[in-house]
Amino acid sequence: MAGIVGYGAFIPRNRITSEEIARQWGKDPAAIRRGLLLEEKSVPGIDEDTITISVEAGRYALERAGIDPQLVGALYIGSESHPYAVKPSGTVVLEALGIGPDVHVADFEFACKAGTEAMFVALNVVESGRAKFAMGIGADTSQGAPNDALEFSASAGGAAYLFGKDHLLADVVETYSYTSDTPDFWRREGEFYPRHGGRFTGEPAYFKHVTSATRTILERTGLKPADFRHVVLHMPNGKFPLAAGKELGFTKEQLATGWIVNTMGNTYSGSSPTGLAAILDVAEADDLILITSFGSGAGSDSFVLRATSLLPERRGRAPTVRSMLDGRRHYLTYGQYAKYREKIIVND
Amino acid sequence: MPSPRYWREIPARYRLEGGRCPKCGKVVYPIRKVCPECRTEGLETIALSRRGRVVTSTVIHVSPTEFLMEAPYPMVIVETPEGARLMVQVADSDPDEVKPGMEVALEFRCIQREGHSGILCYGHKAVPIR
Amino acid sequence: MREVAIVGVGMTPFGELWELSLRDLFVDAALAALRDAKADHLDAIYVGNMSGGQFVGQEHVGPLMADHLGMRGVPSTRVESACASGGAALRAAFFEVASGASDLVLASGVEKMNDGADVTRVLATAADQESEVYHGVTFPGLYALIARAHMAAHGTTLEDLAAVSVKNHAHGALNPKAQFRQKVTAEQVMASSMVADPLRLLHCSPVSDGAAAVLLCPLSRAKEFTQRPIRIRGTGMASSSMALADRKDPAYLDAVNLAANRAYEMAKLGPKDINVAEVHDCFAIAELCALEALCFTERGRAGEATRAGETSLGGRLPINTSGGLKSKGHPVGATGVAQAIEIVEQLRGEAGERQVKDAAVGLAQNMGGSGASSVVHIFERV
Numbered sequence: 001m002a003g004i005v006g007y008g009a010f011i012p013r014n015r016i017t018s019e020e021i022a023r024q025w026g027k028d029p030a031a032i033r034r035g036l037l038l039e040e041k042s043v044p045g046i047d048e049d050t051i052t053i054s055v056e057a058g059r060y061a062l063e064r065a066g067i068d069p070q071l072v073g074a075l076y077i078g079s080e081s082h083p084y085a086v087k088p089s090g091t092v093v094l095e096a097l098g099i100g101p102d103v104h105v106a107d108f109e110f111a112c113k114a115g116t117e118a119m120f121v122a123l124n125v126v127e128s129g130r131a132k133f134a135m136g137i138g139a140d141t142s143q144g145a146p147n148d149a150l151e152f153s154a155s156a157g158g159a160a161y162l163f164g165k166d167h168l169l170a171d172v173v174e175t176y177s178y179t180s181d182t183p184d185f186w187r188r189e190g191e192f193y194p195r196h197g198g199r200f201t202g203e204p205a206y207f208k209h210v211t212s213a214t215r216t217i218l219e220r221t222g223l224k225p226a227d228f229r230h231v232v233l234h235m236p237n238g239k240f241p242l243a244a245g246k247e248l249g250f251t252k253e254q255l256a257t258g259w260i261v262n263t264m265g266n267t268y269s270g271s272s273p274t275g276l277a278a279i280l281d282v283a284e285a286d287d288l289i290l291i292t293s294f295g296s297g298a299g300s301d302s303f304v305l306r307a308t309s310l311l312p313e314r315r316g317r318a319p320t321v322r323s324m325l326d327g328r329r330h331y332l333t334y335g336q337y338a339k340y341r342e343k344i345i346v347n348d
Numbered sequence: 349m350p351s352p353r354y355w356r357e358i359p360a361r362y363r364l365e366g367g368r369c370p371k372c373g374k375v376v377y378p379i380r381k382v383c384p385e386c387r388t389e390g391l392e393t394i395a396l397s398r399r400g401r402v403v404t405s406t407v408i409h410v411s412p413t414e415f416l417m418e419a420p421y422p423m424v425i426v427e428t429p430e431g432a433r434l435m436v437q438v439a440d441s442d443p444d445e446v447k448p449g450m451e452v453a454l455e456f457r458c459i460q461r462e463g464h465s466g467i468l469c470y471g472h473k474a475v476p477i478r
Numbered sequence: 479m480r481e482v483a484i485v486g487v488g489m490t491p492f493g494e495l496w497e498l499s500l501r502d503l504f505v506d507a508a509l510a511a512l513r514d515a516k517a518d519h520l521d522a523i524y525v526g527n528m529s530g531g532q533f534v535g536q537e538h539v540g541p542l543m544a545d546h547l548g549m550r551g552v553p554s555t556r557v558e559s560a561c562a563s564g565g566a567a568l569r570a571a572f573f574e575v576a577s578g579a580s581d582l583v584l585a586s587g588v589e590k591m592n593d594g595a596d597v598t599r600v601l602a603t604a605a606d607q608e609s610e611v612y613h614g615v616t617f618p619g620l621y622a623l624i625a626r627a628h629m630a631a632h633g634t635t636l637e638d639l640a641a642v643s644v645k646n647h648a649h650g651a652l653n654p655k656a657q658f659r660q661k662v663t664a665e666q667v668m669a670s671s672m673v674a675d676p677l678r679l680l681h682c683s684p685v686s687d688g689a690a691a692v693l694l695c696p697l698s699r700a701k702e703f704t705q706r707p708i709r710i711r712g713t714g715m716a717s718s719s720m721a722l723a724d725r726k727d728p729a730y731l732d733a734v735n736l737a738a739n740r741a742y743e744m745a746k747l748g749p750k751d752i753n754v755a756e757v758h759d760c761f762a763i764a765e766l767c768a769l770e771a772l773c774f775t776e777r778g779r780a781g782e783a784t785r786a787g788e789t790s791l792g793g794r795l796p797i798n799t800s801g802g803l804k805s806k807g808h809p810v811g812a813t814g815v816a817q818a819i820e821i822v823e824q825l826r827g828e829a830g831e832r833q834v835k836d837a838a839v840g841l842a843q844n845m846g847g848s849g850a851s852s853v854v855h856i857f858e859r860v
Contacts, residue, residue, distance in 0.1 A: 013440045046417050047439060047457040055456040083468055092470060096362040096456055328478055339417055357608055404728055406622035407675040412598055415614045423615050425723045433723035435610050448630055459613060
């Protein structure tokens with residue numbers, strides 16, 4: 001099987017705390033933190049978007065792989081906040097990365113699952129032999145409506161994965177996808193903010209798909225929860241992935257490294273891919289890793305990966321996710337946040 | 349701005365492609381047809397490093413309309429290790445920390461937009477390396 | 479080449495001239511110059527104008543002005559070099575007369591900036607569109623970069639910058655044609671709103687309407703028109719890199735130095751021979767850099783010299799007795815010609831309260847963009 005030959009992540013440096021958002025709407029900050037397990041989230045600058053995040057993450061992935069970008073035969077970007085409604089993000093990113101023109105490019109969308117979708121297709125293009133290397137990126141700068149629960153979690157960031165057949169940093173052992181039509185969260189064309197079905201987004205949507213996908217991939221691989229060193233599940237807020245993880249039989253320790261939502265927020269298509277990058281930043285050779293994404297609408301992609309001995313050698317070539325989460329950050333007031341997220345009406 | 353004019357600048361703006369004179373070695377950014385030092389034609393394309401040092405700086409307070417929501421913002425002249433100089437905004441920094449000699453990385457950003465319906469224009473900005 | 483003299487001058491006041499259109503401004507200045515010389519015909523016209531097109535949608539400015547001056551048939555050419563358009567027009571007119579091709583040539587400049595255009599955007603077209611303006615730098619921003627480089631290299635201070643504005647306003651207060659006739663204090667300058675750090679509103683020349691014109695003829699015929707002809711003894715022009723990032727030293731205006739040396743050489747004079755000068759103070763820092771590039775002070779010492787009063791009326795070398803661009807105003811295309819008019823009036827002894835005693839030789843330095851072009855003229859009393 002093919003596997004990951006390079007990976008990279010990028011999280012914008014601006015932050016806003018749950019406290020600041022709660023104060024804006026007269027909510028109790030402590031209750032929000034307890035209820036959602038969210039401390040702060042990343043905020044994209046006016047000059048940042050899915051394309052810019054993808055470029056930086058893609059650059060880091062290429063650096064870790066150490067390959068000539070001209071050898072990348074396919075590039076896929078999954079997001080629910082592609083900057084254009086019509087005109088691909090992938091073409092801007094390919095030019096910036098020095099890929100192409102001999103390349104197949106497509107933009108993907110499927111709510112928060114679009115990133116792992118892009119990864120799934122990239123993996124398969126390499127496996128089929130149609131490309132030596134293929135990149136799948138998940139990145140988002142999604143919006144949360146003012147005074148809505150999602151405003152506390154919707155954040156910005158993403159991760160890029162380069163797939164190939166040799167010099168793997170992580171083998172892909174198995175993949176599995178579980179999908180059904182479940183209208184838990186959506187946005188109509190032309191609408192600025194998404195809408196959701198409240199508590200319907202829980203059991204019938206997130207939990208059903210995440211647990212079904214994970215259980216099935218465990219069956220197919222014959223692996224048990226205890227076999228895994230690290231697990232990352234999609235993180236729409238702090239609580240859901242911990243609850244789903246527990247339900248599936250994983251421990252807090254297994255979930256800890258990938259659980260970065262409390263200070264990153266929910267980067268939608270970047271969520272579990274960025275959590276996976278945080279895992280790859282510390283995983284040791286032969287560690288088994290599980291990632292299960294979730295996209296509203298709804299579906300989950302699962303991957304079982306095994307870290308190789310090349311991973312610890314190569315990962316130092318680019319910054320870690322923790323360095324982006326814990327390093328230099330700039331805290332915004334709600335007013336600055338509203339300005340950056342373009343919630344303020346201006347003249348054309 | 350009109351698409352063709354923007355599209356032509358993509359190698360310079362997206363990949364920081366400059367030119368090196370095969371005769372005198374001078375590196376220019378962006379690339380041009382004639383070396384400004386020795387007038388040799390046929391400069392070789394080179395990709396600049398995505399980092400450099402600040403030569404001089406300012407903070408723009410009264411900005412053009414495209415940049416209204418970002419003002420005030422620092423702008424710098426950066427010199428890359430290849431000896432090329434370019435003018436860019438500074439992102440993710442406190443304006444007071446931007447000083448000559450400061451080391452910066454060059455990150456991909458959306459520089460401006462053609463209003464609500466036009467194209468998105470990308471390039472690089474300097475980010476302090478700490 | 480023949481010797482060339484200025485035999486008539488005319489200009490509008492500079493300011494917000496709502497009643498006057500682009501063509502009105504030109505005609506007022508041109509008629510005044512013709513009246514001053516009691517001349518009634520022209521062989522050629524040059525019009526310095528940065529952008530009739532972007533300010534008021536009007537290109538083809540040369541023939542438009544000839545037409546409205548009542549001079550249909552006369553060849554008329556618009557000359558453009560951003561803020562050095564006026565100086566470049568003067569230079570072109572000079573050569574047309576010096577070459578013997580024409581006898582009576584009007585060198586003029588005009589700009590109409592207050593008709594609702596986005597002035598910041600238009601002025602920025604004088605900078606490098608692809609590598610500078612694209613990234614969000616403004617005209618004041620470019621000079622702010624120059625200011626900070628000058629401050630870092632030479633220890634120039636905010637007080638030095640303020641001293642330029644204070645001096646030029648003090649001079650402008652004595653100029654009936656100036657846009658701003660009130661003095662300002664250093665405190666007021668330093669408290670004015672920030673435009674591009676460290677340049678504040680009162681370090682920056684204003685947005686202005688205005689026109690200026692001078693009539694040139696061969697020196698041998700000058701007495702037909704005036705008792706006080708002023709000879710253009712030297713002209714020099716130079717270009718430099720468009721992008722500030724490409725200048726070897728962003729704190730040094732190399733085009734100004736090259737242009738000045740060419741003018742000095744042609745005139746067979748040096749900086750010490752100049753009694754009075756108009757320099758291009760689009761921003762306070764520009765005056766300091768120009769003084770150094772013109773070799774009026776040593777590199778890095780212009781701030782000191784200004785604060786010491788050397789460049790004020792009554793000082794060693796009065797600079798910008800008109801009030802400079804800062805106080806007199808800066809209708810872009812007109813400035814280079816208006817600078818020449820101030821020197822002519824000084825050398826004729828007609829500068830009133832602004833008169834520099836016994837001024838015999840003067841210099842005008844006009845500059846475009848952040849210093850990519852500059853034109854220098856040297857004038858002398860005949």
